[in-house]
Amino acid sequence: MEELKHVVSAPFKKNLADSLPEKDFEFSLAFDLKWFSPKTASEVKARALEAGLLSLKDGVIVPCFDVESVRLPHAFKPPENFLELKEKPGKLGNxxxxxxxxxxxxxxxxxxxxxxxxxxxxxxxxxxxxxxxxxxxxxxxxxxxxxxxxxxxxxxxxxxxxxxxxxxx
Structure with missing residues (x-):
């Protein structure tokens, strides 16, 4: 959960914003930070919404936690298999x-x-x-x-x- 919080806080920190349009959030993860493909960025957004880290209203994403309290390590970059690591606990056919x-x-x-x-x-x-x-x-x-x-x-x-x-x- 902490790593997901790190990942979703980055676009808000990078853009110095309290909220972002849905597409800007995904764009930031995929193109500004160059962490994910656009499809994976969309999946990260969906996971964060499901986990309650983000809320979405009228196409605008708002973090549900204090972004300023999240400290990103210098040169932070999520592992390539980031989403696979998040899936493992539930991969038992559920x-x-x-x-x-x-x-x-x-x-x-x-x-x-x-x-x-x-x-x-x-x-x-x-x-x-x-x-x-x-x-x-x-x-x-x-x-x-x-x-x-x-x-x-x-x-x-x-x-x-x-x-x-x-x-x-």
């Missing part, structure tokens, strides 16, 4: 199941049920995720935060447990 419900869908559900805006939810989720040392899947943490705010999670707990654990709750 990839189809993991797509059943995304972090974004869970956020939408919680926000609709509680009336709390997504930015506040992501902030709460990131805080709890940090408190749990990133040992718990972000979707499970989202459900914990949902319960904290009185959300009725019965409608999604089945999908989340199947996606994360591989079996029903």
């Amino acid at each position: 990839s189809r199941r993991r797509e059943e419900i995304s972090f974004e869908q869970i956020l939408d559900f919680i926000s609709a049920d509680t009336g709390i805006n997504r930015q506040r939810l992501v902030s709460e989720i990131n805080s709890m995720q940090d408190h749990l040392s990133y040992l718990v899947d972000i979707r499970i943490v989202a459900l914990i935060v949902a319960k904290k705010f009185g959300c009725r999670i019965e409608g999604i707990i089945e999908k989340v447990s199947r996606a994360v654990l591989g079996f029903s709750y």
Whole structure:
């Protein structure tokens, strides 16, 4: 997670920006920093959105963490197999199941049920995720935060447990 945070903070640091248009973010990763192909840059963006490190609204990407607190080592460059390293824990045949419900869908559900805006939810989720040392899947943490705010999670707990654990709750 830390390496993903390093990677996604770089375009904001390079452009001295608090937010970036979606395509500028990908362009920065692929062409300015020359770290990834355009397709891989798009995949990095998708992973960061799913992990709750970024939020996307109306085509604008905003970091959900303090970019200034991230210190990039001098001449930092992610390894060539960066995305493969991120995939390994889930490569046990669960990839189809993991797509059943995304972090974004869970956020939408919680926000609709509680009336709390997504930015506040992501902030709460990131805080709890940090408190749990990133040992718990972000979707499970989202459900914990949902319960904290009185959300009725019965409608999604089945999908989340199947996606994360591989079996029903």
